[in-house]
Amino acid sequence: MNTQIHDLSLGNSLAGLQHGKTVGLVSDPFMRPTSMQAMGVPHGSAPGPKVVHSIAGLQMGDQVVELKATRDVQTPVIGDLRSLREEERSMADPITDYAFAEANTLLTFAHLVFGDDLPRTLLAPDGEGGIRIEWFRENRNVRVIIPSRPERRAYVYQLIGEDPRIKPFSQSSVVQTLRSVILRP
């Protein structure tokens, strides 16, 4: 069935028709063998191996198992973050677990959102166990300051020419700031 624009009327017109679940993820009926053939799977093929997600799943008797491989790909910026932590490890104020975790989460998220469009990320310690993250483009600059402890409050600083601003830190505020300051042409 083609989904047309009028089908999107999330009407409250009849009781029980309110959508609390995701609209559009309609579970289509059982895929017939012709569909499998269209995918290149021979008609009548046995179903694929079961997937286990833990070692305990291996203790399944004669059930076919296949370990689901997870790919933990370290991006260059996360590699650099880890290097920074190592460089500071012997200092009077090494990078704290809190700062590292926050930076790791942020940079992983930014990588997911921007992929290769994310400009070069420059990391530096703040000398007190926190991390400063900077991006530049021409006369534009975005900084994220992640302190050593949560009580000190992280923040985002942006500079466009002579116009500086500061805003509270969150993943979305960093992404929005990068989009509006660094990635805009």
Add this chain to the structure above:
Amino acid sequence: MPKLLVKQATVNYHGFFASPAFNLFGKLPEIITGLSKTFAVHNVGLGNFRLEGDAAEPSTAATVVRLGRFGIYKFSFDHVQASLNGFSDGDLEGMVSVIMAGNRWVRESVNDFAFKTHAFVYSSHSALSDGLTSSQFLLGLARRTTPILGEDLGSGIVETWHSAPMDAKIRLTLDHSLQERDGLYVSYMVVLERDDIDYVEIALRSRELLEKFLQEVGLEFERSQR
């Protein structure tokens, strides 16, 4: 001002094609490869894919990619869809990037491609702060003259208008929630009837407009909730 305490929320994006993607019929490997490369940054493997529909009925056939916290991206031969449940502001940013990346792949892969319509649809079920019920809130709104032939429990609002700054049709519903006892249901649809849009700008403006409308009727989201 009463606050909306969001209990369930979903965001859906639909991009309808001007013409079906005829050149991709029967090209499932190409579709999966293309989407796999497009979303490689999410470490997408075959396990992230789900195939829907029946190849004998192209209008039902779809390739769905699961992208973790950023929801799903679904390619059908006549439209694309992205969906997100129970999300943070960061997840929404991610969803916008997913839409941009996926739609870029579609443009590059489909011959003579153009979108006909884009639609962003937000819906949520919320409790109200301070023990307020949906009836109490809705009874406080300006009333239409339509007769009520029984006890008035408060009626919702359905408003439709054109937003000039976005050049979009807006449809907003505010009513009793049938899922959240004494709660409010919000449905908010932004429809843009053109090929190319600035997804980031539209997402931002749509959110601002929703918040502005809610303020006008005397509501606001609880901080950091949407």
Add this chain to the structure above:
Amino acid sequence: MPRTDSQRYPCIYRAITKKRWYQLGERRILSAAFMLKEKETGLSVLKTVGCSRDNCLATLNECYGEFVLETERVRDLGLEVDDDEPDAPNYSPNHAEITGLPFDDKLQAENRATELVNLASLYYDRYSEYA
């Protein structure tokens, strides 16, 4: 604290105590080099330099070189450059501080750091890290 004599010391030198303060690929000084830490009264600088690979005049454990700034141009920003108090226990005749930097006002602190970065340039690369 006595004002640093800018006639005698027209330039001051900020020791690079963190390698990452200077980014080689970008040829860029990062703002971290000019942010005040919580218990600091000012940013430490030297009035004269002559460090070598084997000898750090500031007797720092970690020093990768120096940035140079013009003393009066720092004062033009509304900051001050002061010598150590002569009777201070850790007095050094070659040590001075850039003072007047905000700490609690984060926007102003970042702005001042930006301004100091714009005045500074790489003067000495002690271990040829940045070559």
